[in-house]
Amino acid sequence: MRSIYSLLFIISLFVVALACKSDDSDPLPAPTAEFTMDKRFAELNELVSFTNNSANAVSYNWAFGDGTSSTQKDPSKSYNVLGKHIVELTATTEDNQMDSFSDTVTVGNRTLQIIFVGRINWLNPETSNPWDDDGTGPDLVIGFTRSALFPSFETLALVAENASQDDIANLTVGVQFDEDGLTLRDENYIIALFEYDEDKPEEEQLELMSLNELNPIDASAFDPDSGDPGKNPETGEGFFVSGASSENDSTLNYFLFNIR
Numbered sequence: 001m002r003s004i005y006s007l008l009f010i011i012s013l014f015v016v017a018l019a020c021k022s023d024d025s026d027p028l029p030a031p032t033a034e035f036t037m038d039k040r041f042a043e044l045n046e047l048v049s050f051t052n053n054s055a056n057a058v059s060y061n062w063a064f065g066d067g068t069s070s071t072q073k074d075p076s077k078s079y080n081v082l083g084k085h086i087v088e089l090t091a092t093t094e095d096n097q098m099d100s101f102s103d104t105v106t107v108g109n110r111t112l113q114i115i116f117v118g119r120i121n122w123l124n125p126e127t128s129n130p131w132d133d134d135g136t137g138p139d140l141v142i143g144f145t146r147s148a149l150f151p152s153f154e155t156l157a158l159v160a161e162n163a164s165q166d167d168i169a170n171l172t173v174g175v176q177f178d179e180d181g182l183t184l185r186d187e188n189y190i191i192a193l194f195e196y197d198e199d200k201p202e203e204e205q206l207e208l209m210s211l212n213e214l215n216p217i218d219a220s221a222f223d224p225d226s227g228d229p230g231k232n233p234e235t236g237e238g239f240f241v242s243g244a245s246s247e248n249d250s251t252l253n254y255f256l257f258n259i260r
């Protein structure tokens, strides 16, 4: 009996010793998870780079919101699923304390918001006469279509009517698409500018001034705020240009798009 009490006494000493040991070891500084990303709006298969600004952690776990994950410190990835993806970073210390931080990446398509006509030569270069040959004033019509459907235009808008030549030259006119915009696909589109002469027979009323064809997915994008190449990483807005390469050419067109 006595030996059992001794044994229990010795065991309890060990337990007390272990408890004191763990009490003496302070926890490591608490972790703080935090990251930034180089863009909030990305297109399909466009690389998004994450910069890890966490503190006091030794290991990281990223859940990218599309079912993929990483344990790298500063990962990059591209998405092949459209939508808003919540990215969550969990930062862990050596003694297993954790903190999490999340932010959202929107992966969308280029959608056309507005077509601007930035510059027009209002003289027909072949005749050096004004395009407005019935004297009713320059009337500008913008046509926009996928080239496969040409010449049946999806968008055919009269954007300037009975203007003076000077008005048109200095006017920025355009077609505004509805709030959702027009989802652009990886194919060629045509923008055409016509002058409208209401006094002519119907088949001659629309006179083609210029026609440009481009693929809006391939086209180089520019940040509308800075004019620098690429899209605005905070808003997903961008624009691209088609048309005249010199001021003597007739038109210069701008396309404003959004990632949605």
Ligand SMILES: [Ca+2]
Pocket (backbone or CB within 6 Å): 131, 132, 133, 134, 195, 196, 197, 207
């Ligand atoms: Ca005309």
Ligand SMILES: [Ca+2]
Pocket (backbone or CB within 6 Å): 131, 132, 133, 134, 135, 136, 137, 138, 139, 195, 196, 197, 198
């Ligand atoms: Ca006219």
